[in-house]
Structures are given as structure tokens and as C-alpha cells.
Amino acid sequence: MIIVRKAMPGDGDALLKTTRALAAFQGYENAVKASAADLENALFCKDPIIGALIAEEQGAPVGAVVWHRSFSTNAGKEVMYLEDISVLPAFKRKGVGKALMQATARVALERGYDAIFWMVLPWNDVAKKLYADCGAEFETPHDICRIKGDALRRLAQ
Amino acid sequence: MIIVRKAMPGDGDALLKTTRALAAFQGYENAVKASAADLENALFCKDPIIGALIAEEQGAPVGAVVWHRSFSTNAGKEVMYLEDISVLPAFKRKGVGKALMQATARVALERGYDAIFWMVLPWNDVAKKLYADCGAEFETPHDICRIKGDALRRLAQ
Numbered sequence: 399m400i401i402v403r404k405a406m407p408g409d410g411d412a413l414l415k416t417t418r419a420l421a422a423f424q425g426y427e428n429a430v431k432a433s434a435a436d437l438e439n440a441l442f443c444k445d446p447i448i449g450a451l452i453a454e455e456q457g458a459p460v461g462a463v464v465w466h467r468s469f470s471t472n473a474g475k476e477v478m479y480l481e482d483i484s485v486l487p488a489f490k491r492k493g494v495g496k497a498l499m500q501a502t503a504r505v506a507l508e509r510g511y512d513a514i515f516w517m518v519l520p521w522n523d524v525a526k527k528l529y530a531d532c533g534a535e536f537e538t539p540h541d542i543c544r545i546k547g548d549a550l551r552r553l554a555q
Numbered sequence: 556m557i558i559v560r561k562a563m564p565g566d567g568d569a570l571l572k573t574t575r576a577l578a579a580f581q582g583y584e585n586a587v588k589a590s591a592a593d594l595e596n597a598l599f600c601k602d603p604i605i606g607a608l609i610a611e612e613q614g615a616p617v618g619a620v621v622w623h624r625s626f627s628t629n630a631g632k633e634v635m636y637l638e639d640i641s642v643l644p645a646f647k648r649k650g651v652g653k654a655l656m657q658a659t660a661r662v663a664l665e666r667g668y669d670a671i672f673w674m675v676l677p678w679n680d681v682a683k684k685l686y687a688d689c690g691a692e693f694e695t696p697h698d699i700c701r702i703k704g705d706a707l708r709r710l711a712q
Contacts, residue, residue, distance in 0.1 A: 413628075417628040417629065421629060426629075429629045430628075430629045431629065431630055431631060432627075432628060432629060432630060432631025432632075433631055436631025436632060437628065437631060440626060440631070440632070440633075445602050447604055447624050447626060447633070448626045464626075464628050466624075466625060466626045467604050467623075467624075468623060468625070468636070468638075469597060469604060469605045469621075469623045469638060470589075470638070471570075471574040471587075471589060471594065471621050471638055471639050472574065472578060472583075472586045472587050472588065472589060473588055473589060474588060474589025474590055474593030474594060474597070475589075475593060475597070476597075476604070479625070481625075481626060481627070481628055482628050499710060500710055500711065503702065503707050503708075503710040503711035504711045506707060506711075507707065507708065507711050512703055512704055512707060513701055513702065513703035513704075513707065514701070514702050514703075514707065515699060515700060515701040515702075516699075516700050517697035517698065517699055517700070518697060518698050518700055519695065519697060519698075520696065520697070520698050526698070526700075529700045529702075532702060532706075532710050533702050533706030533707070533709055533710050534700040534701060534702045534706070535700070535701050535702070535703075535706075536698050536699070536700055537698070537699040537700070537701060538676065538699070539677065539696045539697060539698050539699070540674035540675060540676060540677070540696060540697065540699060541674065541675050541676075541677050541683070541693050541694070541696050542672060542673075542674055542693070542694040542695070542696070542697060543672060543673050543674070543675055543683075543686045543691040543692070543693055543694070544670055544671070544672040544691060544692050544694060545660065545670065545671050545672075545686075545689060545690050545691045545692070546669055546670035546671075546692075547669055547670075549689075549690030549691075549692075550660050550663060550664065550669060550670065550671065550690070551660075551664065552690055553656060553657055553660040553689050553690050554657065554660035554661045554663075554664050
């Protein structure tokens with residue numbers, strides 16, 4: 399029996415666990431620098447730009463979605479972006495991902511959004527099948543560009 | 556002589572023009588439903604999540620960047636996402652894109668971000684060369700998934 403609920407203060411450790419599980423699955427676990435407090439501070443500050451849903455089985459966290467407010471210049475309004483959709487390895491293929499996506503759709507409608515979007519690694523066929531089952535359309539793959547740290551400071555000079 | 560400045564009230568039409576130019580270049584001009592007022596409302600509301608920079612030549616807009624606040628669960632903090640990086644067709648290859656990227660990097664540092672990220676279409680070699688010149692790293696291409704409208708409402712049921 400899977401329950402999905404909105405994250406509450408105290409859920410930082412559970413969210414860090416699901417973030418780390420997703421990073422490990424995608425091969426960049428060492429990139430996770432966040433602390434549980436970082437995640438709670440962002441979730442429970444005044445006017446947060448992020449939100450999170452936690453899936454539980456018998457009271458234990460088994461997966462999570464972390465979303466953030468995004469903006470589409472084409473639509474001229476806010477849309478919801480899914481930053482993390484994570485199911486702990488031992489709980490995969492039990493419907494947790496679907497339950498999370500359904501609950502996320504409810505939050506999106508509650509907030510007046512009419513679209514949610516996210517990225518998926520091209521080789522992740524299990525996830526892509528889930529998303530297709532949820533009604534997702536797949537758009538042209540894009541490259542992701544990032545400028546950070548010293549490169550960002552050099553560019554700004 | 557290219558000047559890049561932050562968007563101000565009254566710049567909605569200029570931003571809509573650059574948004575439309577980018578959409579036309581990428582082949583989805585019909586997807587632009589935003590109005591100039593939508594863009595200004597989002598930019599100049601209380602606690603906006605978006606910002607914009609406008610490049611001008613002799614006082615006329617020739618390009619723009621629209622960015623929004625994003626959140627990295629890996630970093631545990633906000634980062635800057637570039638939604639649109641657009642140069643009007645007649646002003647391409649004159650350094651406008653580079654000037655916009657430099658000004659964007661300054662805004663990112665001003666706001667305490669240490670990373671900016673965005674997506675680029677894999678075939679857009681001119682843009683990719685500019686981004687590489689700016690110090691960007693290119694990450695694994697991702698598929699983009701979107702659930703909207705009726706599909707979103709069905710999923711929420």
C-alpha cells in the first residue's frame with residue numbers, strides 16, 4: 399500500500415536519501431552536495447519555489463518527487479518542472495512512480511498549472527514507459543549546457 | 556555598439572518579439588501564446604521568479620535572455636536556468652549572443668548563484684560554439700517529457 403503525501407518539516411533526510419538514490423542510479427552520486435537542511439530550508443522558507451511529495455510504504459519513505467516553479471515564455475505563464483522523480487531501488491516496479499506522478503499532477507492542477515515537464519535520460523526505458531503510460535509527450539532531445547564556478551566568473555569579467 | 560541592460564516595464568513587446576524569433580528559428584512559432592502583458596506581469600510582480608536582459612543596438616532591441624530561478628537537489632540550492640537566449644535574425648553573428656551571456660553571468664553572480672544552465676538543440680552548431688566559447692560544459696543529452704491539458708487532468712484522476 400503506497401501513500402503519497404506532501405513533504406513536511408522533518409522530511410529532509412528522506413528527501414536526501416531519494417535524491418542520492420537517483421544520482422547513484424544515474425551515475426553521479428558524488429555530485430550530491432546538498433544537506434537535509436538545505437532541502438528543508440528551500441521547501442519551508444517564505445515563498446518557496448520548490449515543493450516535494452513523498453511516497454511511503456508502511457510509514458517508510460520509498461520515493462519522492464521534487465518539483466519547482468518554472469516559466470514558459472511560449473505560454474507566458476508558470477509551469478511545473480520536475481527536478482527529481484526517484485524511487486528507492488528496493489521499491490521499483492511496484493507502482494510507486496505512477497503514484498508519485500498522479501499525485502504530482504494533482505498538485506499541478508491545484509496550483510493552476512496546465513503543464514508539467516521534466517527530463518529523462520535517453521537510455522532509461524523503464525522510466526520512459528512509465529511516463530508514456532502517464533500521458534507524457536516526448537519532445538526533441540536537447541543537449542544540456544552548464545557554466546559554473548571559475549568559468550562563470552571568467553565569463554562575467 | 557551593443558548595450559545589454561535589465562528589462563524594464565514597457566519591454567514586453569520587445570521580449571515577445573525575441574521570444575517569437577527564437578520559436579520561429581526552432582520551428583514552433585505557433586506555440587507562442589504569450590502576450591507582452593503576460594511577460595511583464597511575470598517580470599514585474601512581487602517576488603518574480605523570472606528576469607530578463609535586453610540587448611540593444613542604437614536603442615533598438617536586438618536580442619534577449621529570459622532566465623528563471625531554478626533549484627538543484629544535488630547542489631541543495633538555487634541555480635539560474637536560461638529559458639530563452641534569442642538574437643533577432645538580422646543581428647546574428649555580431650557578438651550579441653556573447654554580450655548577453657556575459658551580462659547573464661554577471662546577474663547570476665550578483666544573485667549568488669554559482670551555476671547557470673540551459674538547453675540547446677543538438678543541431679544548433681552556431682549556438683553550441685558560442686556556449687563553448689563562453690566556458691559551458693555539455694552534459695548528456697536528455698529527452699524532454701511533457702504532460703499537459705487533458706492528459707494532465709486524466710493523470711490526476
